[in-house]
Amino acid sequence: MKQSLSFIPTMREVPSDAEILSHQLLLRAGFIRQNASGIYSYLPLGKKVLSKIELIIREEMEAIDAVEVFMPALQQAELWQKTGRWYSYGPELFRVKDRHQRDFALGATHEEVITSLVRDEVKSYKKLPLTLYQIQTKFRDELRPRFGLLRGREFIMKDAYSFHATEESLDEKYQDMKQAYTNIFTRLGLNFRTVIADGGTIGGTDTHEFMALSEIGEDTIAYSDTSPYAANIEMAEMNTTFEKSDEVLLEVEKISTPNMQTIDDIVSFLDTEATKCIKTLIFKADEKLVAVLCRGDHEINDIKLKNALGADTVELAYEGDVIELLSCGVGSIGPVKLPLDLKVIADHAIASVVNGVCGANEDDFHLINVNPERDFAVDRYADLRFVQEGDTTPDGEGTIKFAQGIEVGHIFKLGTTYSEPMEGTFLDNNGRNQHYQMGCYGIGVSRIMAAVAEQYNDENGLKWPKNLAPFNIHLIALNMKDEAQKDLADELYKLLKSYRFEVLYDDRPERAGVKFADSDLIGLPIRITIGKKASVGIVEVKYRSSGESTEWPKEEITEKLQAFFGAE
Amino acid sequence: MKQSLSFIPTMREVPSDAEILSHQLLLRAGFIRQNASGIYSYLPLGKKVLSKIELIIREEMEAIDAVEVFMPALQQAELWQKTGRWYSYGPELFRVKDRHQRDFALGATHEEVITSLVRDEVKSYKKLPLTLYQIQTKFRDELRPRFGLLRGREFIMKDAYSFHATEESLDEKYQDMKQAYTNIFTRLGLNFRTVIADGGTIGGTDTHEFMALSEIGEDTIAYSDTSPYAANIEMAEMNTTFEKSDEVLLEVEKISTPNMQTIDDIVSFLDTEATKCIKTLIFKADEKLVAVLCRGDHEINDIKLKNALGADTVELAYEGDVIELLSCGVGSIGPVKLPLDLKVIADHAIASVVNGVCGANEDDFHLINVNPERDFAVDRYADLRFVQEGDTTPDGEGTIKFAQGIEVGHIFKLGTTYSEPMEGTFLDNNGRNQHYQMGCYGIGVSRIMAAVAEQYNDENGLKWPKNLAPFNIHLIALNMKDEAQKDLADELYKLLKSYRFEVLYDDRPERAGVKFADSDLIGLPIRITIGKKASVGIVEVKYRSSGESTEWPKEEITEKLQAFFGAE
Structure with missing residues (x-):
């Protein structure tokens, strides 16, 4: 992509209304723009990152036989009334009337819709288990939208739903999902923890959150310094072994x-x-x-x-x-x-x-x-109290420490919480009518973009991990008026594209300082600069992650790039 | 994909509420389900077709340097008030209040949002032209939603917007878009016509529609039997050469x-x-x-x-x-x-x-x-009247004929219709403030699925063109209990996937008749049936399009398939 043809509005100054680093950087580097409180547009670079996140999610969902669907945002009120959430969800649920004054919810989540869909079609245990997912815009009218993409009112989610004949089958899928989520967040390059969580308003029993570690995270994770134990502080259990002192009891x-x-x-x-x-x-x-x-x-x-x-x-x-x-x-x-x-x-x-x-x-x-x-x-x-740092862990093997986390994924065993009110039933192998056992599994797609930005940056801008970078390479011609530079840049742009590298080619008539500053801000993994040595076929290469610089003869560029990007 | 793990609920009977063939077939073959009037879910097969349509659109958009973005569905009322469309759009615009009683429109189209985005960032002719597009859900509260995906209230659109310093630049991009649209609809396999159209409520001057020819189309196209002339009947001009009779004038x-x-x-x-x-x-x-x-x-x-x-x-x-x-x-x-x-x-x-x-x-x-x-x-x-079949064409070279069409694309020159009220200006190369010249360009992504289904079918079901089929191949093991059949089917499934063919493998314990009927209904280009000749390594192959059947030895399958699918 030639930068002159794209829409990458960078800013030097820090936007005054952005409190946290990821929000500031995504705005400054031209990935997003705010349309209204908690509502954002994804500009070309932001959209590319979203697509890369979605690709990884799709691959891992398909690996565990989850099948993609696409459900509507407009959801009949009757469905939400059936589960009672029309009343209990509160003002967070956007509500719309159509021209006939019929009530609709704007999809905040899709348990009701998918249960009604499956209920009407799957009536035998022979067609179970079934796992469906979608990647879609969700609407939640948050009381306090903040932190850019971290807490928005319109955002992108991957939500999956599984339907089972037995609890064992649900357990199995739950484990598959837990593993798939672990794969996803690992491939996304996130430093994260899987923690025991609370079911909250969605209902259900067993549930885990996937937390990207970050100082600005709104959740506190209580984890063990020596064992794999980790839980949302809301749910972190106490070790209940106490010693009673042998003091003499006195009179009140x-x-x-x-x-x-x-x-x-x-x-x-x-x-x-x-x-x-x-x-x-x-x-x-x-x-x-x-x-x-x-x-x-x-x-x-x-x-x-x-x-x-x-x-x-x-x-x-x-x-x-x-x-x-x-x-x-x-x-x-x-x-x-x-x-x-x-x-x-x-x-x-x-x-x-x-x-x-x-x-x-x-x-x-x-x-x-x-x-x-x-x-x-x-x-x-x-066990009623919040755990504290220094408490013994529930397994008795370590000491509790705290960390802050951004919830990027959440998996739930719903059991029959939704299939009962929605009358989602099937005939089991004994011909008896049973309610589906259900699971639901969410990933905050747009939120991930912010979580990664929060973990990958330095004072000059973003530093995208290879898997998520909107382009692989930032190709910069320092002086587009210098024919040798422009020719070599044009030649390399074509060559690299023919090798299927994704290249952002800064062909703008801007000064070198502007180009470098924008490049650091945007944060692609490799920057190739064509400068004075263009005439002798030498380019300067800078690794955004390490900050290292080196020079490559043009003949070696593709090979070296393949080595760098292949080594994931 | 193993069919037993997917969600493809087929129906034998014709749904009573579906009036037209494409709607009936997409329901019967399990591509879509209705959630509410004019609101649909895309089941796994439907979602796959959508993705293929989107891929082709993206490739052709990128070929003309249109850059992908993603804008919100929730749009501040103030934007729509600025252009007056908050009032003029009428009940077709869904309106929502947030918890603070602030008004929002649910995106029916995005002229206002994109103009406000670009206006805030692009202030010099040096950054023009700029063409942005998105693929996104749109909301329009149609008075009479009908014909399945053809006239829905929530649907998927590709909408592109271009910004220019001069009318010449807009003209150029308009021609590029016209060509890109021609490429897209050709690659989608649609029998279509490009017709002169009316700007309607969106405003603007020059405008063309892309019409998929179909008896059930809601638009009438007036076209020339001998020249390339074609126009929506709303706009079809008359040839205004008349001969006046030489009758003597009589008294009133x-x-x-x-x-x-x-x-x-x-x-x-x-x-x-x-x-x-x-x-x-x-x-x-x-x-x-x-x-x-x-x-x-x-x-x-x-x-x-x-x-x-x-x-x-x-x-x-x-x-x-x-x-x-x-x-x-x-x-x-x-x-x-x-x-x-x-x-x-x-x-x-x-x-x-x-x-x-x-x-x-x-x-x-x-x-x-x-x-x-x-x-x-x-x-x-x-020129005030509707043209009629048999009229002379405006170019005088042919005779008008009528055809019915489904509008699948629409391109507009907007000029300054939106940049003026939205105050979208830039400094031209003389330092003067000018309003952007704009174009907008839409494709009905979900509607295309119905238009193709309307053009590709027979009495047994759908007949997807290769480019859009949800899978390339339907692999059917007639009797999953026969070990030779099951083994060969499993082997072929792995083999074909390793060759990157997309295979739907009917591994269900259903009777042969059910499998064949479902296969015809779903309509993948190639059906490979593993039956009694499995033991001697022979499979039966049926081409859905021509209905031809043949037998292939298993050793030749991949080569023959590559020849078939390569020949596009």
Whole structure:
């Protein structure tokens, strides 16, 4: 491609509205432009990167017998009403009325559509398993679109769905997908981790996320420093082996703690430790209040709490509800003498607290020397808290460390979550009607472009891995008015194209400095510069990744390039 | 691809809601399924055909230096308000509000978006010309979606846009595009015609349509039986050479014609000819009434009338308006003694009428022996009527014939229609600010699938041209339980794939009759059947296009296939 004919609008200055590096660089190097908040156009270079990502995904999907389809963005409301998501998905779902005032959702995901499609055609176990995928635009009206392509309102996804007669068959495909995803992200050049994840609103049981490691990632990964264990912090389990101290149990005392509201206040006022404090929170779980206990140095993990309670939603109760229930503020709650009908759930660590400190359910008073079981009852112990760096890993073999990650893939075992409401059934080999076992598997195609940009760059611009670079080679003629330079550049352009290299040929009448700066910004793996030595058939070569420069005689160029690009 | 792993739900019966053959066959052969009125899913075979169409389009676009981009479906209302199309596009434009109640259009086309993108980046003639294209889903809320993929509400289009410093540059690109489109539709195997077209709501001047010939086409093409002339009937011009008869002019007479309303009534009552009748119609052109005359055997063409009047809209006036204006019904209007301020425009053929018949502007009366100029004035003569089969062609060299066509492509010279309201300007080589000259160029990607299906079929199913077939070869093992058959089929499947043939391998445990019927329905170019002669290494080969059958020894298969598929 001749650069003069393409549309690669580069910028020197850093765009003020782009907070993170990948967003800045993709804008500056002319890969994308914003049309509206969270809505982008992919310019020629961006579109090429997308196509390369899609190619790798297609190859790996086909290798595990997933078959490509293409479903519509406009989805009848009736389908979403059938699963209840028309109501539960909230404002994130774009809704459209057609000219007859019929309601449609703009596809945020396609479980409903694909289940209805398959349901109408696949009625026997003989036609299962079946795995379908598509690469398509998705629409989600995010509350806070940000970070460029990382959290957009219109974005490109690969979504796959599998249908099975048995859980074993689903397990098998799930493992295949996990491997295919590992292959995909490896081929894409991403530094990533596969982590245990939460099913979230999509429902389902077993689920893993694929996280590209990056400081600006919105997810925290808890991983083991010595074993392969890794989980989204939302889901990271605690190792529940505790030692209880052999301290002598003392008598409970009620003490005045005027204006003490926080754990920190109490710790310094009583000269004690946060590990001794029993934090008591009132949550509303599906409209029912529940008391939740954890140690003063720990934080309750909503997802774990939700899962432990089997609730659809959990949220902290309003202060007003607490005052009505206990006649004290939220800073003075404690587990002793709570109303009998209030369920109490505690994090495992509470069981090991000896002579602890807690609120007295009376403003400005706390209790000391409080002991579980002796002084208050717990309905159930569970793993409720966020893990912390330094915690022992669940397998007991290592120590938890944290990293930030960008979710680039997510696989789910859905079971019958969708086939039941959608009435997706087949006859099994005994002639009985059964619901499909389903899996769903997503990859954020456009998001990957940002994740790679986040991992591959330096102060001068992007540094695309070979597999994803929009072109292999940036061919630059320093002075297009110099006939020897222009002739050699034209000759090389033709030659390299005939060898099937993808070449971006900077034939613009720009100064050398502009061409070099643009080239570094765009970040193709190899830059070939035709300068003064054109007359003697020598070109300068620079590897974008290492920054190394060298000179090649023109006769050796194709061979050396084949060696470089073949060596993947 | 093993058929057992794919999703190809075939049907024996003709779907009752599919009116036309291509729609029936694409449904029956499992290429598509309807999700809602005018909204379809592309199943694996359909998706493969789409990909092949897209590949050909991409190759031809790149050959003329058009560069691929990808723009969003969600488009800010402000852009459409800027060109006025937010208001003029009507209910065909899907409109969405985001969670902040901001208005968006769902992309029906992308002139506004691309003009705003280019406007912000290309400010010098040095960066022109520039041609960008995308392949993308479009949304249009058609009043009457029908004929399957031919008129849908969500469909796939290739749309290209070009930007130029001069009209000459636009002319050049327009010719390049016309040639590229000709190449594309030729490679797609379509029987098509390039026709002169109307710009319609998109605006612009010079414009051509590419019409796939088909009885069920919604457009009528008027073409010359001897020259390359072809035009959409909306635009087909008349040859305006007329001979005026040398009949003696007679005196006007008013005669009673009780209850005579139509030309037919008058012709039989007066024993005259329709060619003698002067039909007078009152139209409303942009809210202003105008009298429009044509011969009794002709029909007024709204598009020609609109263009002749330079109006945005023309429609027949309501009867009430006519009565108020002339105090007579629409069946009794005539051009003699019309109100002085009513503009009169007449088709050229009126000039040659001698001793004609027309309404008397009085119910139940007509005038005979009426002659233009002598008895009534015409403000302007123009080419206003639809051409008819048998008319002389505009070049005078042939005779008009009609054919029906499916519009598969449309190219437009937009000029500054969009760059002016969108303020898309650049500095020319004299440092003056100018508006871009623009062109836009569309291809109905998903519609092509239906157009090809409409042209390539027989009573047993589809007959895909080689370039578009979802697979090259249908490999069928008649009896998967016969070891010799299964082994040979497995061996051939591997072999053919290693030769890069695309093979659909029917490995299902179905009866031979079912497999053959499905194979004919799906319509791949070559069917290879492994039957009883498997043990002696002989396969049966059937060419779907010609219906010819033959036998090949297995050693010769790859060579014969290469000869067949290479010969394109």
